[in-house]
Amino acid sequence: MTIGQRIPMRDGHLKATGRLKFGADLRLPDLLYARLVLSPHAHGRLRRIETAPARAVPGVVAVLTAADLPWFQREPESHARALLAWERVVYYGQPVAVVLAESEAAAADSAARVEIDIEPLPAVVDPLKAMAPDAPRIWPGGRPGVRADAGAHAADVGSASEGSAVLPPNVSDHVRYTRGEIARGFEEADLVLELTYRTASVHQAYIEPHTTTAALDPATETLTIWTSTQDPFGVREEVADFLGWPENRIRVVPTPVGGGFGGKFTLLEPLVAALAIHTRRPVRLTLTRQEEFLIGTPAHASIITLKTGVKRDGTLTALQARVIFDAGAFPGSPARIAANLLGSFYRFPHYEIEAFEVLTHKPGVGAYRAPGAPQALFALESQMDEMARQLGLDPLEFRLRNVMGEGDELPSGKRYGPIGLRACLEALREHPLWREGRREPGEGIGLAVGGWHGGLEPAAAMCHVDRDGSVRIYVGAVDLQGTHTAMAQLAASILGVPLEQVRILQGDTDTSPYAGASGGSKTIYTVGLAVQRAAEEARQQILRIAAEHLEVAPEDLEIHDGQIYVRGVPEPRMRVGEVAALAQRFGGKFEPVFGRGTSAQREQAPGFAAMLVRVRVDPETGRVTVREVVVAQDVGRALNPLLIEGQMHGGAAQGLGWGLWEALRYDENGVALTASFLDYALPIAPEVPPIETRIVEVPSPHGPFGARGVGEPPVVPGAAAVANAIRDAVGVRMTELPITPERLWTAMTARMIAETRLRHEWGD
């Protein structure tokens, strides 16, 4: 059985050797290259766009604005639908014109010659200022509709109370969860701690930029869109809605995703579709890295204030939380998810959690790996650590005392089934780094947990067995993290055929059965279950045909290594391919081996991770070096430990990025200051220490072979673990991300001055 084996990602060698063809490699005859012209103001009124000089560039076919494309001539409902501004620009870099040319060079030359006349208007950049009732409105005409992106990652948090109906004009969402009597909770506390945590805007920073190509078939008036997306069916729906076309005239062909992390749902597709329809030629737009930073959909900043009560013995009494998410110019932030998660880790008998989504003059927000969770858990886990330290309790034992488990109720109203949060903590308790607490001078050890409740979405899959014994599995889900490899393992294990015989075919929105976006740690849990069922059905069909052909009972047969055996007889009787061939030939008497599987999981399979980090802080500069990372994660059942470890490594590294380096910055006018990898600091190899992984397996009752989603959880605890390690090392509580040397040095210096003053005041 290949389940549980360490199988390399199937297309890994192609990716590693640069041979995989991405969307931008697709060659089409008559292709036009699009280049965008971006707004130099974060807020302004479009006065005039002079395109004549741009049109004069040889090879240029058209220079278009929203005036040429009626679909853009309305108040946009989402970031993607505002990729050509109409009348107003609402963020710095918002496209205002697009050039179409026969070559990329001509398009770039031409775009530089478009003359834009914009009347600047005051930009609202700070979400706290944007919340003021008298702040300039981002959308004077009313708030645009909510995007699906973050929702697709989200746990179901819909049962929350919806909060007050009277919200400031730039507040686009609000939620409030309560339990017990918050005042009583604080009364019962021996320690009440209130801190405000801030996280920066963080970009998904995938290697492959967005690239979308669209072509209209003039004969059938159908549109084909090749695009790097996590969500082909979502793109189809979004483009159909944008164009006012039926979905069945649009075919979305997903191209390999060179990194998504939540940032590749729908972005360029409505615009490129409109361009292909307008010009009746194939059109491609591939973003530059600068454009990725300016018009991509990052995770925007959050501000979370936590006030907690705890008894001296470590019993939690109350949580009061106020969560603010900056959504940029379009709604869709994970504020609700963050609010729900704040009440989903520890047993607070009394809580009051309130979350606000605020609009500002920035690009629209997107999903980024466990959207809302790194923000929420940075706050919660820093707070837990600080409480433990102030009470002199062991931070790990303190957590174990309060941690939630099966049967506990979440703010959303759901209850946990079996979960592995406690088991992850216990796995780290035994780790030498924690048990021995060994650290060198200037070092500290930090602990944090994180988790993700997991997305749910119906899915379907097919399993076709061919004459050569090979197996085709059709799914509609894009492979981001090696899920196709794990699906192949599922099918091979169930069918009893060698793994090499199994292909996972993803197709497009015409040729694939339905699956939702690949995201939210739900692919294996939902699509994988459909694959499991399809393979099981095909297996039964194989056994029935073989039994009739061999004149034995199906239950007397078994399959391994692609061969059919009669139980107890050592020699195989026939090959799986021979069985399939009986049903795939002229005059064949059996129905083709063709299994169908569908799934509609109704219970989530929450996944948790816990992380230990050892850091060293340079006392002269505040520079933090991460020396050791240990991640424990409950994956339910490790279908492929190799790929799971890859997820844990990647998540942990990104978590360190949240904690120490990454930030998109805007000036007071909303002008982006970080528009390249020279300005935006990603964790790179020398900065990421070896990461040790501990796989925990608390089976999900519903996942295939007990599996849970694994993509999201390991990114969540990183920032808090780092902050807690710094606290351990140098005694300062850092509450704002990223913890740059400048900020840490400033905090350390302030503490030193305060301590010095204290010593002076009280004598030494």
Added chain:
Amino acid sequence: MTIGQRIPMRDGHLKATGRLKFGADLRLPDLLYARLVLSPHAHGRLRRIETAPARAVPGVVAVLTAADLPWFQREPESHARALLAWERVVYYGQPVAVVLAESEAAAADSAARVEIDIEPLPAVVDPLKAMAPDAPRIWPGGRPGVRADAGAHAADVGSASEGSAVLPPNVSDHVRYTRGEIARGFEEADLVLELTYRTASVHQAYIEPHTTTAALDPATETLTIWTSTQDPFGVREEVADFLGWPENRIRVVPTPVGGGFGGKFTLLEPLVAALAIHTRRPVRLTLTRQEEFLIGTPAHASIITLKTGVKRDGTLTALQARVIFDAGAFPGSPARIAANLLGSFYRFPHYEIEAFEVLTHKPGVGAYRAPGAPQALFALESQMDEMARQLGLDPLEFRLRNVMGEGDELPSGKRYGPIGLRACLEALREHPLWREGRREPGEGIGLAVGGWHGGLEPAAAMCHVDRDGSVRIYVGAVDLQGTHTAMAQLAASILGVPLEQVRILQGDTDTSPYAGASGGSKTIYTVGLAVQRAAEEARQQILRIAAEHLEVAPEDLEIHDGQIYVRGVPEPRMRVGEVAALAQRFGGKFEPVFGRGTSAQREQAPGFAAMLVRVRVDPETGRVTVREVVVAQDVGRALNPLLIEGQMHGGAAQGLGWGLWEALRYDENGVALTASFLDYALPIAPEVPPIETRIVEVPSPHGPFGARGVGEPPVVPGAAAVANAIRDAVGVRMTELPITPERLWTAMTARMIAETRLRHEWGD
């Protein structure tokens, strides 16, 4: 319900307006164009091929022979595998070299400069001479394997006795069916008639030439083949076997077939695959019309001798038949089918039917609409007509007296279920043309029947219902005759949605469920049944979801016009698309609407046609003008009468072509004399009179809604009907096809001379 409605072929307007893209329209970057160099001898030894002058043409990338492509360096097993000769050429026009160039023009220029040195050898062209034990052997090393093409069209004729094992070397197949005691049968007869019938080699004469493009993906070493074929899965199997590759490294993408009629199974694909692998660039080969005539796979000539006994009252007593099919250089003729059919129309108590397949130095044989049947029925129906006339019986009543029906046993050993042969005759008996027998001077009326037992092959289909209420049906079967339109009608009727909402998606061998070749009148009967079942399953899923959502029982719901109704309530409750959307959204609680259907028909659904023609014979020239045609056909259930009539029209016209015009001719050295439409006479519009159709419906117990296959039967009776009408008009029995003016004039003149002599001898 759209079943039974006259719905135009879905892509008909695209075909009629020239907007459908065929395989040769496909544009690929870096494409190389292939051009063949053909042998000027029908038989010879390859001495030397000088390619240097050809390689010097600018734009030429390679000039290759079998010496460069190891796959061709062996005794070929089929026509397609001999598309580059190795050591010997075995038919006139066999390719000996291939040029690959950056443009079609360069390829053609270069091909003309290849110098071929072939040592001519004696060619065996006449099948009777080829049968001689001492005839030169076509394959001195032994007979090559049998091709699948004709088999894919064939009824199951496998239970025949296999005949003597000692066959002349060029006889590649032999079958013998017997019943009763043939000698006794002839003893009981009042009239014994023996005639020998000859049919010419006939080309399928599709409008679109063969075109195949292949490209190797260097990253995955998988091969994609775009090809105009009726049988994508068959091409995959054949190419895999030819290359020695597993099937799952080959993807066959069928392009629209611009006419096939049995002539488009596997032809260019092995060669083009080899070229693409060798050059590692995409390669296309599109045949010229001349090449179609020289290296295509036509139906070759047949010689059928029938000796029949009949009593004066019209009771048949005996049939002795000797069938010879010329297969060209490779086995695969429908000789067995013809033999089986000769014993499958009338109740001969005694018969002895023997058939031989003979190899000659001609291109390999292919399937052509009801392969073997026009030949067999030309003989049988001419013979029946002649017996009736010589006995003074009404030809139609004579047939009705002897015609087979339900329960009768065929030579193959099978028995008929319910069939419509008698009903077709009865339909014509009532027709004024027959009832009144009105004819002008020089005119005659002829009657004949024909039929086809129908192919069987397992098939699978999927039915996916999308959020916009549209339905995707996946099948692996190519649409040749509007079968996709009929499948859409099946699905729309079952699901209760508008026809426009249903798309039939055919995909390729990676993305499609299995279906065999589109041919043999089996597509609707087998694939259509799978579609029916897939739609039925999807319907049940829709009703279950809607019932749970609406909190009613599924059996209280019904669907029409894409809406869900509670029985007895006039207002719809929800749209089908809304039901589908419940299962295709984040957090959805229902499994996607995704029905699977598989079929493995074990009983054939034989289809029959009967035809009346009225002709005029010009006594001066022997030229025959067809004045009126009536076709009656049992289609089981007319799913789409418009398209069925199209099949009846086309089949009838092709039947006239068999009878009067079409012939591929070869000289005594095997040199083809007919290599263009200037030499090869097709029936064209002015020569084909209006064709009246009578649809008969004797339901098949197993076909979808009772449907039978309809493609083959109407071509079968044409030649005999024409010959019988000529006999009626001028009293001569024409036994050789086509009945050209020259032949008819000669026969009429001979008869006149004989009659004159008779009058002289006996006095007047």
